[in-house]
Amino acid sequence: MRAIGLALRQLKYEERSFRRNPAAAFFTIAFPLIFLVILNVIFGGGEIDTGERVISGATFYVPAIAALTVVNSCYTSVAMSWVFNRDQGVLKRIRGAPLPAWAFLFGRIAYTVILMIVLTVIVVAFGRIFYDVDIPGTTLPAVLVTLAVGAFAFCALGLAVASLVPNADAAPAVVNASILPLLFISDVFIPPDAGTPAWVEHVSSIFPVRHLSEALQTGFNPFETGAGFEPVHLGVIAAWGVAGLIVTLRFSSWEPRV
Amino acid sequence: MGEAVIEVRGLRKRYGELEAVRGVDLRIERGEVFALLGPNGAGKTTTVEILEGHRDRSAGDVSVLGYDPGRHEVALKERTGVVLQQTGLEPYLTVAETVDMFRGYYPRPLPLDEILEVVGLKEQRDQRVRRLSGGQQRRLDVAVGLAGDPELLFLDEPTTGFDPTARRGAWAMIRNLRELGKTVLLTTHYLDEAQALADRVAIMVRGEIVAEDTPAGLVAADADAVIRFRAPEGAAVPENLGFGEREDGLMEARTTDLTRDLHTLTSWALDEGVVLEDLTVSRLSLEDVFLRLTDEDEDESEEAS
Incomplete structure (x- = not known):
């Protein structure tokens, strides 16, 4: 019971640290909206043929940016903050205190996921207000499940890459180089009818980003008649999450690397 | 205990x-x-x-x-x-x-x-x-x-x-x-x-x-004190006190019996008419002990290699 109290208490300090750094907080919130606006300006004017259906550019970009939000909030920021905190000795210090490791991790991850949900809601609301994009109705449970599976997988992958990155100086390079190309080839930044060669799509199908964006596209599709669940996509994302978890458990460290 | x-x-x-x-x-x-x-x-x-x-x-x-x-x-x-x-x-x-x-x-x-x-x-x-x-x-x-x-x-x-x-x-x-x-x-x-x-x-x-x-x-486990002074050219410092010359020209000896050794030194100086310039007597500091211990160890390892 005490450990659960401690875990919840960690959330409070995570939130406080976030709030006390207004510049970082502002751009964390603005980041997905900036992409939503820019991509809509460049590619969103006409209609986009996703291969299965033809939808407006904005209807494509709201779920695409929701996928970006999951990737950015979970994978990128978890990996960066873990490596930076490890190098600064924050993790080592926590390890020396009688706080269970899972309680610390819970605070960190739960705050990340809460932030991700808030950002996603902001993106969807922004899309509704400015681009008249439909909010998921019958497919809402599918969207929530997709977000949950995505949050698990990308947080686990963030921790996994953090455990492989040697130090804070290397973190931005490794994290960005591992995720930005995937965002470009996985129907997040660039719409699927932009003439992407088939082999590129085969490559991107191996990785979880494409599966996340496609599952969210289904959930946000106004013409979707079913519940909108995409078990294959969810399965691939979850499998990556499990792999990330295994790498994390095997290689993660709380000590600065020498 | x-x-x-x-x-x-x-x-x-x-x-x-x-x-x-x-x-x-x-x-x-x-x-x-x-x-x-x-x-x-x-x-x-x-x-x-x-x-x-x-x-x-x-x-x-x-x-x-x-x-x-x-x-x-x-x-x-x-x-x-x-x-x-x-x-x-x-x-x-x-x-x-x-x-x-x-x-x-x-x-x-x-x-x-x-x-x-x-x-x-x-x-x-x-x-x-x-x-x-x-x-x-x-x-x-x-x-x-x-x-x-x-x-x-x-x-x-x-x-x-x-x-x-x-x-x-x-x-x-x-x-x-x-x-x-x-x-x-x-x-x-x-x-x-x-x-x-x-x-x-x-x-x-x-x-x-x-x-x-x-x-x-x-x-205390080490010598009690250090005596240092500057000897005039050619002075024959009493050998039994164990004085050695340092790089800066000062004579230095460690002693466990300060009173006796200082007496021996000053008696010699009076008898010979030698002036003990820059004479100091100091307690060993932990630093002296530390440096000796770490030096010894390095000497040993140099000999070993």
């Missing part, structure tokens, strides 16, 4: 080819301030980090408050405080929030005001951590180490990088800890720090403890 808080036998730590700790024995009793002293790379931090549970050991028996720190038991962490060399605190929280966050991890924390009083950060309680000076951040490190009212506190080089005023302040703080009855294991490479604070000192060189005693005992 009092109750042992830390007991170490035959501790070894190997990093690949390098053996950083080569068979260390230690016994630290309740209420002691114990200093582990040595040059950089002697294995001090490795030894202490094994005791803290931050590192695994290669061999040996370690007991801290009756626990094996290698098992990472919460019950042990609740009774010890650790002040690492690295700060690692959230920069955007205030001093009071930071200490409170850590207090919350322990079942019986010290009151916040008492902690801030001991470390001298009462005035800074509502300042953000990132706005503190280096010395104040180090005090906050100690405050965090004290949060759980530990019986045993590890202080790893608590004053490295301090200016002299800040060091005196930190020393006063460590003396406060002794008043509170804490057992303190201090590592330092400042000899005056060990001399000023520690009840007992162990000197570690190349992974081994080469001497262990009270600061006074370490000094």
